[in-house]
Amino acid sequence: MRITLEYWRQNGPSDTGHFETRDVEVDDHASFLEMLDVLNEELLADGTEPVAFDSDCREGICGQCGLVINGDPHGPLRTTTCQLHMRSFKDGDKITIEPWRSTAFPVLKDLIVDRSAFDRIIQAGGYISVNTGAAPDAHSQLVPKQNADLAFEAAACIGCGACVAACPNGSGMLFTAAKVVHLGLLPQGQPERKTRALNMIRQHDDEGFGGCTNLGECEAACPKEIPIEFISMLNRDILAGAPK
Numbered sequence: 001m002r003i004t005l006e007y008w009r010q011n012g013p014s015d016t017g018h019f020e021t022r023d024v025e026v027d028d029h030a031s032f033l034e035m036l037d038v039l040n041e042e043l044l045a046d047g048t049e050p051v052a053f054d055s056d057c058r059e060g061i062c063g064q065c066g067l068v069i070n071g072d073p074h075g076p077l078r079t080t081t082c083q084l085h086m087r088s089f090k091d092g093d094k095i096t097i098e099p100w101r102s103t104a105f106p107v108l109k110d111l112i113v114d115r116s117a118f119d120r121i122i123q124a125g126g127y128i129s130v131n132t133g134a135a136p137d138a139h140s141q142l143v144p145k146q147n148a149d150l151a152f153e154a155a156a157c158i159g160c161g162a163c164v165a166a167c168p169n170g171s172g173m174l175f176t177a178a179k180v181v182h183l184g185l186l187p188q189g190q191p192e193r194k195t196r197a198l199n200m201i202r203q204h205d206d207e208g209f210g211g212c213t214n215l216g217e218c219e220a221a222c223p224k225e226i227p228i229e230f231i232s233m234l235n236r237d238i239l240a241g242a243p244k
């Protein structure tokens with residue numbers, strides 16, 4: 001298939017950036033990232049700098065890849081960019097590729113953004129503050145099945161940032177909620193549950209993410225189907241931990 005690519009070029013956070021356009025011929029069974037590999041091989045053959053983009057596992061588990069494709073974070077399917085294939089497009093299509101657009105995710109180069117704000121939110125939550133020795137046997141602390149299932153659902157968040165890119169407020173609440181709910185539902189997460197939620201939401205706000213106004217764009221874009229109800233659970237923990 002032959003497609004026309006319109007892709008973003010930007011030399012760093014302070015550069016204004018611009019689009020470049022190029023036609024590419026690619027197998028329709030190729031993944032979206034393999035298509036970008038083809039583009040870069042052609043650019044290199046022309047003596048032009050390749051387009052910088054992020055990827056690692058290319059299996060939908062690491063959260064490294066993330067592009068806005070024709071206006072949608074991760075493209076037309078509810079999956080990660082690396083799991084999207086060119087057969088989702090038609091011969092002759094024009095495809096626009098942009099980085100995540102968010103104040104809290106500055107563009108480092110072309111299609112790569114700095115998502116270390118997410119790391120700092122996790123660091124603000126901490127985990128345990130004392131040495132508790134070796135890990136106990138998994139079955140020594142019983143967890144109700146419903147809590148175990150919900151915690152597992154929350155743990156599916158891969159930190160890709162599509163929720164932020166999709167949100168008109170640039171909110172990182174769905175990501176933060178997934179991390180808070182994951183630990184808050186398990187016995188090991190109880191002692192520091194309230195302070196953890198408060199510290200993580202403070203860091204979220206300090207990083208420049210916007211607030212949640214229940215628009216639901218985050219849930220619709222999330223490749224791991226993290227439900228927006230988790231934000232309500234986060235809000236309950238914040239209220240419980242707030243000074244009375």
Ligand code: SF4
Pocket residue numbers: 156157158159160161162163164174175178218221222223224225226
């Ligand atoms: S909540 Fe979903 S969209 Fe947001 S970072 Fe986690 S996996 Fe990605």
Ligand code: FES
Pocket residue numbers: 054055056057058059060061062063064065080081082083
């Ligand atoms: S490259 Fe790991 S999720 Fe896409």
